[in-house]
Amino acid sequence: MTxxxxxxxxxxxxxxxxxxxxxxxxxxxxxxxxxxxxxxxQLDHLARLGVEAVSIKEAQDPEINEITLDPKNLERxxxxxxxxxxxxxxxxxxxxxxxxxxxxIASNHISPIVNSHSAANYLNIDRPKSDYLYNHSINVxxxxxxxxxxxxxxxxxxxxxxxxxxxxxxxxxxxxxxxINKSGKLTPKEMELVKLHATYSYRLLNDLxxxxxxxxxxxxQHHERLDxxxxxxxxxxxxIHRFARIVAIADIYCAMTADRExxxxxxxxxxxxxxxxxxxTKLDTEICTTFLTNFCIFIIGNKLQLDDDREVEIVYTGHFxxxxxxxxxxxxxxxxxxxxxxxxxxxxFNVKFT
Numbered sequence: 285m286t287x288x289x290x291x292x293x294x295x296x297x298x299x300x301x302x303x304x305x306x307x308x309x310x311x312x313x314x315x316x317x318x319x320x321x322x323x324x325x326q327l328d329h330l331a332r333l334g335v336e337a338v339s340i341k342e343a344q345d346p347e348i349n350e351i352t353l354d355p356k357n358l359e360r361x362x363x364x365x366x367x368x369x370x371x372x373x374x375x376x377x378x379x380x381x382x383x384x385x386x387x388x389i390a391s392n393h394i395s396p397i398v399n400s401h402s403a404a405n406y407l408n409i410d411r412p413k414s415d416y417l418y419n420h421s422i423n424v425x426x427x428x429x430x431x432x433x434x435x436x437x438x439x440x441x442x443x444x445x446x447x448x449x450x451x452x453x454x455x456x457x458x459x460x461x462x463x464i465n466k467s468g469k470l471t472p473k474e475m476e477l478v479k480l481h482a483t484y485s486y487r488l489l490n491d492l493x494x495x496x497x498x499x500x501x502x503x504x505q506h507h508e509r510l511d512x513x514x515x516x517x518x519x520x521x522x523x524i525h526r527f528a529r530i531v532a533i534a535d536i537y538c539a540m541t542a543d544r545e546x547x548x549x550x551x552x553x554x555x556x557x558x559x560x561x562x563x564x565t566k567l568d569t570e571i572c573t574t575f576l577t578n579f580c581i582f583i584i585g586n587k588l589q590l591d592d593d594r595e596v597e598i599v600y601t602g603h604f605x606x607x608x609x610x611x612x613x614x615x616x617x618x619x620x621x622x623x624x625x626x627x628x629x630x631x632x633f634n635v636k637f638t
Contacts, residue, residue, distance in 0.1 A: 289339040289600050291581055293401075294331055297338070299324050304341035304600065308577045309333070334436055337581055339600075353405060357397045361406060361422065364393040368418040368450070376457035381488050383495070390425065390446045398429040398442065404582040413543050417456060417464065420538055425449030427534035428527075434574050435530075441498075448502035448527055449534060455484030467545040482507050483516050502527030506535055509566040529568040533559060533575050551627040552583055553607055560604055576604035583609075588627050 289304030299322060307316040307330065315333070316326060319341075330338070371385050397403050407427060411419045428449035432442040456464050459481060463474050470478065486504040489495050505519060505528035512520035540555040550558075556579050563572035580601040588596050588611060596611035596619065609621045621627065 289341055289584055291337050291584055292340050293337050294335055297327050302341045304339040307338055339581055357400055360393040364389045364422050365418050368421055372457050375454055386450050390450055394425050394446050397426060403430055413545055416544050421450050421453055423538040424452060424534045427538055428531050431530050431575050434578050444496055444498050448499045448531055452503050452506050452531055454488055455481035458484040465545055479515050498527050501525035502531050506531040511565050529571050533567060533572055580604050
């Protein structure tokens with residue numbers, strides 16, 4: 285018998301199910317341990333706490349599962365990328381931000397995905413390196429909204445977080461594009477120019493009416509770090525806006541797990557490990573804990589290609605501070621991944637579109 289973990293919404297749970305991974309609160313405290321046989325009181329408690337989904341241990345026939353992505357959401361993403369691309373070109377040429385287009389993308393394209401099942405899996409879609417800036421803006425908007433949702437933010441805050449993510453890099457349109465698109469390593473002088481993008485993004489929006497301060501400060505400070513090591517203002521601690529702390533984590537994860545002209549994509553576990561290293565110094569601990577806890581849930585069921593060309597499914601991750609993922613081959617064999625370098629890529633090559 286092969287045992288795996290599957291993600292279930294809390295409203296799908298029934299008494300007698302066994303937890304495949306521990307349930308943690310936002311501070312990383314274990315609420316229910318792995319292996320707990322759930323009863324009705326515990327299910328009611330999870331619902332009251334606002335826990336959305338948990339991993340359940342169950343028997344499984346040895347065949348690779350398929351993650352289902354909604355074609356409507358895929359079309360929304362494709363349209364959003366084209367609209368973002370056109371909008372960035374408008375900003376580059378005229379120095380004006382077409383806010384109505386960005387607001388439309390946030391409300392009609394990204395928000396429905398944030399509220400959909402398996403929303404985080406839409407981050408895994410491969411796209412051309414040449415479109416990195418536009419895809420990155422979409423992904424950061426999506427993930428910022430998701431983190432807001434996981435944190436229990438209001439609908440209004442989630443909408444503003446999505447908009448913040450979409451707009452966070454518009455200042456890069458004001459930097460010479462040969463630097464932004466450079467395939468090699470940036471020189472120190474070029475790096476200093478790139479670091480101006482957060483300030484440029486803020487300036488492009490600062491005089492526009494009806495832009496919430498949360499959005500403006502989230503954009504201006506998304507490269508600030510709690511220990512004062514970030515930019516542009518080298519702010520630290522409570523001087524960094526909460527939106528900026530959320531977008532910072534989304535920005536790091538999405539940048540690391542995407543193909544760029546000057547660097548190959550990291551696998552999600554390496555990105556999660558990097559975030560965990562900085563969660564007590566540079567990044568907001570509560571927000572990082574929330575993201576990484578959910579990472580350990582949404583990553584299950586995704587497919588990896590190993591360096592020996594085998595295609596495997598992630599069935600278990602372990603705690604985010606000690607990631608030791610278990611994967612299942614098409615033949616039903618369970619393997620432990622101990623070396624991130626053995627993962628060639630994670631792509632939706634087995635994703636089923638319905």
